[in-house]
Amino acid sequence: MEIKLKHFKKHCDSRGQLVAIEDENDLGFPIKRVYYIYGASNEVRRGFHAHKELQQYLICMSGECKILLDDGHEKEVVLLNDPSVGLYIGPSMWREMFDFTPGAVLVVLASMHYSEMDYIRDYNEFIKYCTEANEGSQ
Numbered sequence: 001m002e003i004k005l006k007h008f009k010k011h012c013d014s015r016g017q018l019v020a021i022e023d024e025n026d027l028g029f030p031i032k033r034v035y036y037i038y039g040a041s042n043e044v045r046r047g048f049h050a051h052k053e054l055q056q057y058l059i060c061m062s063g064e065c066k067i068l069l070d071d072g073h074e075k076e077v078v079l080l081n082d083p084s085v086g087l088y089i090g091p092s093m094w095r096e097m098f099d100f101t102p103g104a105v106l107v108v109l110a111s112m113h114y115s116e117m118d119y120i121r122d123y124n125e126f127i128k129y130c131t132e133a134n135e136g137s138q
């Protein structure tokens with residue numbers, strides 16, 4: 001599985017770091033929604049779904065957390081602990097977020113407004129969806 005980590009340009013000087021993100025230029029899609037997760041304890045595991053169309057960049061702005069990615073064939077775990085790095089997650093990718101450190105803030109830049117219709121929240125349905133998509137592309 002190809003993990004797409006984007007290293008955003010850092011403007012560093014004696015005052016600290018500044019990162020600017022421009023949607024089409026840096027992400028490749030217009031940002032329609034921003035949301036963030038904070039106050040998640042270390043025992044918590046979130047996500048457990050895939051999306052049909054949604055594209056997102058996940059950035060851990062403070063602290064760290066791990067993201068499990070599952071494309072229906074392979075699983076990978078990515079550690080996010082750098083506010084200048086974004087993890088791209090496209091359609092048909094199961095994700096779980098876990099191991100949040102105290103004070104961790106996970107910011108998500110999303111290509112679509114919120115739509116529950118875009119979610120696949122059942123793992124068996126996700127595998128079926130991937131299989132059908134593969135068959136359709138052959």
Ligand code: T46
Nearest residue numbers: 033035037046047048051054056058095097108113114
């Ligand atoms: C994702 C991962 C990384 C809204 O009303 N609007 C929103 O934009 C979002 C994202 C959520 N909600 C509501 C829906 C639920 O009642 O907030 C509640 C918690 O959402 P959910 O259980 O889906 O949260 P996570 O952390 O499991 O997943 C979220 C995103 O939903 C998902 O798209 O990729 O973060």
